[in-house]
Amino acid sequence: MEKEVFRNFLYKRGLKLTKERQRILDEVFALHGHFDPEELLLRMKNKGMKVSKASVYRTLPLLVASGLIEQVEKNDKHAHYEHTFGHGHHDHLICMKCGRVIEVYSPKLEAIQNELCRESDFDGMTHTLEIKGCCCDCRQGG
Amino acid sequence: MEKEVFRNFLYKRGLKLTKERQRILDEVFALHGHFDPEELLLRMKNKGMKVSKASVYRTLPLLVASGLIEQVEKNDKHAHYEHTFGHGHHDHLICMKCGRVIEVYSPKLEAIQNELCRESDFDGMTHTLEIKGCCCDCRQGG
DNA sequence: ATGGGTGCAAATTGTTTGCAACTTA
DNA sequence: TAAGTTGCAAACAATTTGCACCCAT
Numbered sequence: 001m002e003k004e005v006f007r008n009f010l011y012k013r014g015l016k017l018t019k020e021r022q023r024i025l026d027e028v029f030a031l032h033g034h035f036d037p038e039e040l041l042l043r044m045k046n047k048g049m050k051v052s053k054a055s056v057y058r059t060l061p062l063l064v065a066s067g068l069i070e071q072v073e074k075n076d077k078h079a080h081y082e083h084t085f086g087h088g089h090h091d092h093l094i095c096m097k098c099g100r101v102i103e104v105y106s107p108k109l110e111a112i113q114n115e116l117c118r119e120s121d122f123d124g125m126t127h128t129l130e131i132k133g134c135c136c137d138c139r140q141g142g
Numbered sequence: 143m144e145k146e147v148f149r150n151f152l153y154k155r156g157l158k159l160t161k162e163r164q165r166i167l168d169e170v171f172a173l174h175g176h177f178d179p180e181e182l183l184l185r186m187k188n189k190g191m192k193v194s195k196a197s198v199y200r201t202l203p204l205l206v207a208s209g210l211i212e213q214v215e216k217n218d219k220h221a222h223y224e225h226t227f228g229h230g231h232h233d234h235l236i237c238m239k240c241g242r243v244i245e246v247y248s249p250k251l252e253a254i255q256n257e258l259c260r261e262s263d264f265d266g267m268t269h270t271l272e273i274k275g276c277c278c279d280c281r282q283g284g
Numbered sequence: 285a286t287g288g289g290t291g292c293a294a295a296t297t298g299t300t301t302g303c304a305a306c307t308t309a
Numbered sequence: 310t311a312a313g314t315t316g317c318a319a320a321c322a323a324t325t326t327g328c329a330c331c332c333a334t
Contacts, residue, residue, distance in 0.1 A: 016288060016333050038323085052291045057324060078323060093264045104258045112254070113273055116246045122235045124275040131255055133266040158308050158313060180298080194316045199299060220298060290331070300321070307314070 002029055002068055002085045009066035023049050024059045028069060028083055036078045095135035144171055144210055144227045151208035162193050166201045170211060170225055178220045237277035
């Protein structure tokens, strides 16, 4: 349960699990795919949940630090996140025409990460692969 | 010669190769590794070159569009670029302790890009792989 | 009761833009 | 000389922060 992970993470650092943090956690995990802080805030306001922009901006880094979510892009203006707990690692194909994001996974990539790290005596923790191009819909349409 | 590439690029779009654009191009290619707009501007000012912040911000996207430089990260605050002309594609190992960036290349990765794209009927153009972790110096030191 | 947390609004920071004067093709 | 370009300063947008009150532990 992600709430346990978060509670435990906070506890270890002497931080508190406030109502606001719980609400943010819940909403993040109620979400399907990617989101940005503003989007999250808007959703919560629309549901009548009480949270401030500041709390959202202060809580997201905690969720990242606890390993529950990941920052996946910072390509246009704002940061994008996605939750990763119980959701497996994957990478992204990003369509440059319509912005669609397709999730993909390749075990071979994990092997390559290890290989590249070994060659440079580097202790690799995580990787992010983004392939930019054009999705099938846009190729047909345009 | 990168200046020819740029001149040609501008010409095709009816744009002009001004002194400022030349200076920016020169400085970008005088640089070794990564840089951000602010850094570039500072270097140029220190050398007594006359350019405004606005011109730097207006020129970098042109250099990207012409294929001479690439935007490689947007992780902390600002955009980071590096020149790629005559410099081959590569990916990055990023040390999360000291910020060091190590360049790596794997032909296998190109194969994986193709494979992943084929599976999703996606027309992949470029990829960016970043592996985050801890470099050898930081492991020993800390 | 203590120390962290909240909301608000003001402050920062990276980047973009309007405009009048200037340059390049 | 016509069209694009510059520099400046003001405008923006995303994120951060100071502070007085609030609430988990």
